[in-house]
Amino acid sequence: MTILGMQTVPGQKIRISVPVPGSAPCEAILLCGQKPGKTLVISAGVHGCEYVGILAAQRLRRELDLSRLCGQIILLPLINPNGFYHAERQIMPEDGKNLNREFPGKADGTYTQRLAAGIEQYIFPEADFLIDLHSGDWFESLTPLVFFPIAAGDTVERAARDAASCLSVPLRVASTARNGLYSRAAQLGIPSLLLERGCRAAWSEAELRAELEDLYRLMAHLGMLEESAVRTTQREIRQAVYEEASCRGFWYPQVQAGAQLCVGQCLGFLTDAEGRMLCEYRAAFDGIVLYHTVILGVQEGDPLIAYGRT
Secondary structure, X not given: OEEOOEEOOOOOEEEEEEEEOXXXXXXXXXXXXXXXXXXXXXXXXXXXXXXXXXXXXXXXXXXXXXXXXXXXXXXXXXXXXXXXXXXXXXXXXXXXXXXXXXXXXXXXXXXXXXXXXXXHHHHHHHOOEEEEEEOOOOOEXXXXXXXXXXOOOHHHXXXXXXXXXXXXXXXXXXXXXXXXXXXXXXXXXXXXXXXXXXXXXXXXXXXXXXXHHHHHHHHHHOOOEOOOXXXXXXXXXXXXXXXXXXXXXXXXXXXXXXOEEOOOOEEEEEEOOOXXXXXXXXXXXXXXXXXXXXXXXXXXXOEEEEEEEO
């Protein structure tokens, strides 16, 4: 089998390059199992300060026993290295754009748009399944969750939901997003997930081990490991609200990630520099807080808080 011009060699780890139009290629690692099977794409580091997924990709690269693996993994361990080393907030320093807002990309666009185009052209066609690893960035508090697509057809939705139900996070969230890395893959018919664990540019060994365990669970679910898949108890969030700042101001959240909400409960409010109330945000229904912004100063359109219900 040939992937990106490289012949797969059972039991070997092969460094490969993902072409980016008009620029240096993106690094990837091909992990080749001893037996034939599906191709799983695992991406991490789309946002440079979301560390749990980045570390999990590193650890998986080192520790995965390829003699147990059926199929192959295309690992994109750090898609945004400059964002990582410069501790940038969700953007790529090359052009100040958020990769998760640029799919399907443009081959003649800015660097981020060209990178998106390269991933779509060279990585997506190889994938039987894709999982994109994220965390809450340094300005976010988050409860562990997994997003699965519901705007890409019943077949993709069922496959993605079934896979999500095997992960150990307490919440799986139905998503209608279309332009992120995983959601664009879903639009192209590839069952895909976005896994979120960790926040505030922090990580722990326990979070790292939980992330790795979820990757192994996913491989078992896909038949890439000869062991039984695990099912967990999760709440499925079918409706979510994503509040954004209506104007520039000081943001004061009044709830914590994972908190249960009652309809009408105050989620947070914005004031001006003199402390005058600008806007108050209240829950439209009973639900649970998925994540919220922890920074004090926000611009119009910045994300503030997300909550959902079953």
